[in-house]
Structure formats: C-alpha cells, structure tokens
Amino acid sequence: MRGADIWLPPRGTVICPASAIEHDETRGFVLTASDSVPNIATDKDKRLDMFIWHTQGHFYGFVNSCPHLGLPLETFPDRFLNAMGNALICSAHGAQFDATGACFAGPCSGDNLIRLELALVPQPADPSDAAPLDASLKAGSPPQNAAAHADKNIVLIGLLAHS
Numbered sequence: 001m002r003g004a005d006i007w008l009p010p011r012g013t014v015i016c017p018a019s020a021i022e023h024d025e026t027r028g029f030v031l032t033a034s035d036s037v038p039n040i041a042t043d044k045d046k047r048l049d050m051f052i053w054h055t056q057g058h059f060y061g062f063v064n065s066c067p068h069l070g071l072p073l074e075t076f077p078d079r080f081l082n083a084m085g086n087a088l089i090c091s092a093h094g095a096q097f098d099a100t101g102a103c104f105a106g107p108c109s110g111d112n113l114i115r116l117e118l119a120l121v122p123q124p125a126d127p128s129d130a131a132p133l134d135a136s137l138k139a140g141s142p143p144q145n146a147a148a149h150a151d152k153n154i155v156l157i158g159l160l161a162h163s
C-alpha cells in the first residue's frame with residue numbers, strides 16, 4: 001500500500017482519549033467516513049485501519065499494513081508488540097519495526113510502515129465542541145508525563161513523511 005492509496009478522515013478527527021492507551025501499549029483503530037462525517041453512509045473504500053504505539057513518552061501512529069505483503073500486523077486485537085515489548089511485529093512472517101516504522105528484521109528489512117501524524121488536543125468541556133489543534137502538543141514532540149495527557153484527545157493530522 002502506498003500513501004497515495006490511503007483514505008484519510010478530515011484533519012483533526014478524534015481517535016481516542018490519550019488516557020485510553022497506556023504507556024508501552026498499542027491499540028488498533030478502524031476509522032470510517034461515518035466517524036468523521038455524521039449521517040453519511042459508510043463507503044467501504046473510506047476506511048483507515050491504523051494503530052498507535054505509546055512509547056518513550058510519545059504516541060506513534062501507523063497505517064496497519066505490513067510493507068511485506070500488505071497484511072494487517074496483528075492476529076489478536078491491539079497486540080502489535082513483540083514478546084519483549086520493545087518493537088512492533090507483524091504476526092504473519094515476523095517482520096519487526098522500531099518506533100519510526102523502520103523494519104530492522106524480517107522479510108521487508110529496510111522498508112517502512114506508513115506513519116501517521118498525530119496531535120494531542122485538549123478535550124472540550126462540551127464533547128460537541130471542536131478542540132483547536134495545538135502544534136506544540138504534536139505527538140513526536142518532547143516527552144510529557146502521563147498526567148499531562150490525562151485531559152487530551154489524540155487526533156489524526158495526516159500522513160507523516162519519512163525523514
């Protein structure tokens with residue numbers, strides 16, 4: 001799967017509260033058009049299968065598609081880490097990835113997962129209010145303690161180009 005083939009919901013679509021993903025854990029999500037645009041019929045092509053890894057004080061987002069054969073990485077829901085818990089692993093053929101999405105072991109070594117740019121935004125007092133994006137709180141910025149995430153939502157910005 002290439003970046004150009006990926007459907008994305010509108011910038012700023014809320015994925016989940018930051019508190020929903022414990023540190024050193026992963027969680028999978030499927031976003032559809034109906035998540036971001038109320039009352040629209042879900043188009044099967046408008047679907048983003050993704051996951052987030054909370055590690056080293058950051059939230060890292062990825063498209064759930066292995067660069068080897070394009071399969072989803074996990075066999076069991078929300079289980080994207082290897083036995084050591086220090087790398088992502090594809091359950092199909094064992095490719096392993098670091099937090100940048102780079103494959104360092106397995107059949108697609110040297111290739112990369114497609115990364116997603118995430119941001120942390122304050123949770124609105126009224127859930128129907130849209131929260132403004134705060135660039136200073138983008139995932140990937142300096143680590144913050146867990147308490148700093150307690151009242152934040154994780155939102156999707158878009159695809160993140162590899163540096």
Ligand code: FES
Binds near residue numbers: 069071091093094107
């Ligand atoms: S499909 Fe992921 S390692 Fe083969």
